[in-house]
Amino acid sequence: MSRAVWLGVCFCAAAAVGHVGTVIAAPHVIMHVAMARLSQPDRLINAFSFSPRVDAHARWVVRPSPDLAYASCVYDLSHGAILVSAAPSADHGYASISVFAANTDNIAVFDTFAQPQGVRFALALAGQAVPTGVPGVRATTARGIIPDRRLAPTAAAFAAADRARSADRCAPI
């Protein structure tokens, strides 16, 4: 094989590695950054934090919706399972609790239309104990993010959603 061909093969192989490596790494890196931001950084683990009403200056995650009230819990299951619960909004408007793994997969989602009395579940890694009688969600990664989204297109709706989400719980069992 001539030197030029050999160099061309090396270039193409390196380009393929660079492309695939970047594509695979990007979600993990971006989620890592998001988890650091949302946990202020690493000071608020396994606990909900409540974002102010979204406005033009919101920069904590891309494409925030100004019609929603957000809360989030950065979870860490390395020391055991956690219990997550959220009450419905007083006006019975849309509220959802979702679970995202560290690779951006949305591994579970619950909403208060399907569960009008509120959402309650245990999040655990495979092999970790879950309390009897509590629905369990098996996490695929030890860390991730649990957003709480509530419909809040007006200031009054945001105030109502803010009161409801104050009962959110995300804590070790």
Next chain:
Amino acid sequence: MARWQFALVIAAGLAVGAGSAVVYMHQGMAPAGGGWMGSKVTGSVDADAWTRARVAVSGLLALNRGQALYFVRKTDEAGRPLRENCRYRVAGGALPGRWWSVTVYAPDNFLPRNDDGALSFDATRVHPDAAGQWQAVAASHPVPGAVWVSTRRAGQFDLTLRIYNPTPAAQADFTTIALPSVTRIACDGGQGA
């Protein structure tokens, strides 16, 4: 072959590969009809590595399609990029979900930096006529009598449609959804529709 030549070729290859990945990740999703782009695997555990990467860049923490459908468009009905200095009519009918909203995003994937308090409109704000059809205006300044979403300081922007709790039919087939049209009305400087 000198080692430095080999190292240079490898470094260049890695850089080109990584660069192509970054360009790819900033591109939109698949066509969903009517100028809108969407993905059936956003947030899903079925998403491949490339979809995950795109979502991580432009829609981190997006819900799966059972909970919400996301559609993005960057052009008007004529295929022209959406621009801050133009006014657009956004028009549609009933959408297959419990609630929906349309939001303006700047090219950096964040809300435009204006304090107009009109960064989106939703199902509760439009006024459908007897046939269920509604209209809104996307423009840098309010239009009297119209439901308005502000594009001020949005540059070359995009519109994102969120449909929450979509019907099973809509989840299964995006072509069943009558997505809103976006028609250019006029532009500053005299460029019309």
